[in-house]
Amino acid sequence: PCTAMVFVWSNLTKGEPHFTLSQVALNDAIMVVAFAPIVGLLLGLSAITVPWGTLVLSVVLYIVIPVIIAQIVRRRMLANGGQAALELARDGADIVLAASFHGLLDTLAPARPSVVKTRILVCHGxxxxxxxREQVIAFWEEMDAAGAGWHFHSYSGVKHGFTDPGSDARGMAAIGYDASADRQSWGALMDLLDEVLS
Known part of the structure; x- marks a missing residue:
């Protein structure tokens, strides 16, 4: 129940799911290593032999390695932002939805006809x-030529990084938070997810 509560709370607060998963896995590893001996001591089970080799191997295989992989994937996806989601769609990945928030639209490998299998949502400042603007139009034409199912939301006067409340603090003219575009783009994602998952 506690683990489920962490995932629900993370979702309600728009938490990053891969980061949440890695934190829960790390917490589980600490619980196994720290609490198992304490429970044994409190129950007076000193005569029971703990297979530490198997325990450590299990923690490494099922917690440490997945956490490391999740962190690597998370960093790569965050570094590429929405462009990574669009590249997955262009490559024909079998995913439910590809969503891009203030992502770059240009590509070295445009989508080919009948390859894109997923719905696409682009929220753009x-x-x-x-x-x-030329890249926006080129993206529309690329998606039409590929026969993709796509939605494109454009917010006037809105800069790059509009969903990140910390954008303004970076002091870069190209980026800026916009509460209205953040709210609208999140609503567009939730609405489209409801549609594709029902």
């Missing part, structure tokens, strides 16, 4: 200097 129209004042994002990292994505030109």
């Amino acid at each position: 129209d004042a994002d200097p990292m994505v030109s």
